[in-house]
Amino acid sequence: MSDSIPVDPLALREEVKSKYRAVAVDPRGGYHFHTGRPLARRLGYDQAVVAALPDSAVEAFAGVGNPFSLGTLKADERVVDLGSGGGFDCFIAAGQVGPQGRVVGIDMTEEMLGRSRAAATAMGLRNVEFRQGVIEDLPVEDRSADVVISNGVINHCADKRQVFAEVRRVLKPGGRLQFADIANGKEIPAGALRNIDLWTD
Amino acid sequence: MPVACRAQAGRQMLEQSGFADVVIGPPVDTFGGAGGESEARLFEVFGYAFLAHKPK
Numbered sequence: 575m576s577d578s579i580p581v582d583p584l585a586l587r588e589e590v591k592s593k594y595r596a597v598a599v600d601p602r603g604g605y606h607f608h609t610g611r612p613l614a615r616r617l618g619y620d621q622a623v624v625a626a627l628p629d630s631a632v633e634a635f636a637g638v639g640n641p642f643s644l645g646t647l648k649a650d651e652r653v654v655d656l657g658s659g660g661g662f663d664c665f666i667a668a669g670q671v672g673p674q675g676r677v678v679g680i681d682m683t684e685e686m687l688g689r690s691r692a693a694a695t696a697m698g699l700r701n702v703e704f705r706q707g708v709i710e711d712l713p714v715e716d717r718s719a720d721v722v723i724s725n726g727v728i729n730h731c732a733d734k735r736q737v738f739a740e741v742r743r744v745l746k747p748g749g750r751l752q753f754a755d756i757a758n759g760k761e762i763p764a765g766a767l768r769n770i771d772l773w774t775d
Numbered sequence: 776m777p778v779a780c781r782a783q784a785g786r787q788m789l790e791q792s793g794f795a796d797v798v799i800g801p802p803v804d805t806f807g808g809a810g811g812e813s814e815a816r817l818f819e820v821f822g823y824a825f826l827a828h829k830p831k
Contacts, residue, residue, distance in 0.1 A: 606811030617803060617822065638805045639822035644798055726822075738792035741829075748831040751794065752824070756805060757782040759819030 580764075583732040587708065590730045591683050594636070594659065598685035601634040601660070609636050617754075618643060619666070627665055631693040634660030634686065637725035639754025647671050651720040654744055655679040656709040656737070656753070657727030661690030661702070667723060668702045678719075679704045680712060710736045714744045721745075724753035782823050789827045800824035 601609050608616060610633045614624045617640045624632060636659060647653060647670035655664050658679025667677045679702065681687050687704050694702045707713040709724075710733060722741045731737050741751050786797045802821035806812045814820070 604810070606809060606814075607806060608809045616807070617805070637822075639800075639803050639824050641824060643824045644800050644826040734788060735792060738789065738794070742793055745829040747829060749829045751789075751827045751829070754822055754824045755785070756820050757785060757823050759781070759821070760817070762818055 581732055586730070586732050587682070594683050595685045597636055598634055598660065598683060598689050601636075605636075607636055607638070609634065611635075613637065614662070623666060623669060627662075628693065628696060630689070630696060631660070631665050632662055634689055635662035636660075637663065637754060638756050639725065641723045641725050641752045641754045642666060642670070643754075644752055645750075647675070647721055650674045652718060653677045653721045653723060654712070654714055654719045656712075656722060656724035656741070657681055657730075658690055658704060659683075659686050659727075661693050661704065663723055663725050664690065664702050664704070665693070665697070665699070667721075668699055671701065673701055675701055677702045678714060680707045680709060680714070682706065682708050710740060712740045712744055716743055717746050719744045719746065720749050722749070722751045722753070724751075724755070726755060728753065729755050785823075785825060789825070793829070794827035795830050796826075796828045798826040800826075 613635055619640055647667055649672045651671045653667045658664050658681045661679055664677045664679040679690060687706055690704050705713045722745060728734055728737055782799050789797050800823055802823060805822035806815035
């Protein structure tokens with residue numbers, strides 16, 4: 575992975591916002607990726623847990639893997655979700671950490687925040703909170719999180735090293751980052767790397 | 776699909792960013808049957824779970 579950034583980071587951010595605004599408004603709109611319950615099934619989430627969630631908590635899910643597949647969260651842990659979208663992974667995390675735990679979802683898209691907050695309210699969850707922000711500059715206190723999770727979001731950021739620096743800042747010593755993202759087996763041509771659509775589709 | 780990195784490059788970046796004990800899970804066919812499947816196949820794009828620790 576190169577340190578150089580072949581696209582304009584601010585233009586990329588606006589394009590990502592636009593794409594995920596569309597998903598928030600119309601989760602079944604027909605995208606290049608799966609969404610909702612079929613996606614959660616494909617990615618290996620516990621189907622009993624997913625089935626217990628209302629449609630409003632699941633339908634805008636657009637992750638690329640399962641951040642809980644390498645270990646479930648522990649009771650009472652403090653969790654931060656980078657790019658929480660419709661809140662699906664936050665709701666899964668909230669169930670794992672229990673009522674004494676705490677989950678903070680960070681998202682930059684008003685429409686996703688509206689969706690996730692409404693779903694949390696509908697479920698009566700008191701241990702989940704959603705904050706507006708970007709993951710390169712997290713609105714989270716230093717050394718406050720036991721775990722940082724994320725799903726299909728870090729790859730949308732041009733400056734991944736800044737994201738990881740922020741994760742280190744908010745994690746407690748000994749804390750862990752468990753996330754899902756995509757990776758390619760074949761080299762992507764330099765010309766394609768400058769195509770902003772490839773970063774956001 | 777978003778521009779990805781190779782999974783092992785992701786491990787290297789995590790370690791260079793100060794994380795330790797990095798674990799990468801098996802590939803998942805994230806885009807199979809979706810509109811982006813052909814592009815995913817072209818670049819062998821899969822989903823992976825990553826686990827990394829901030830040293831104590």
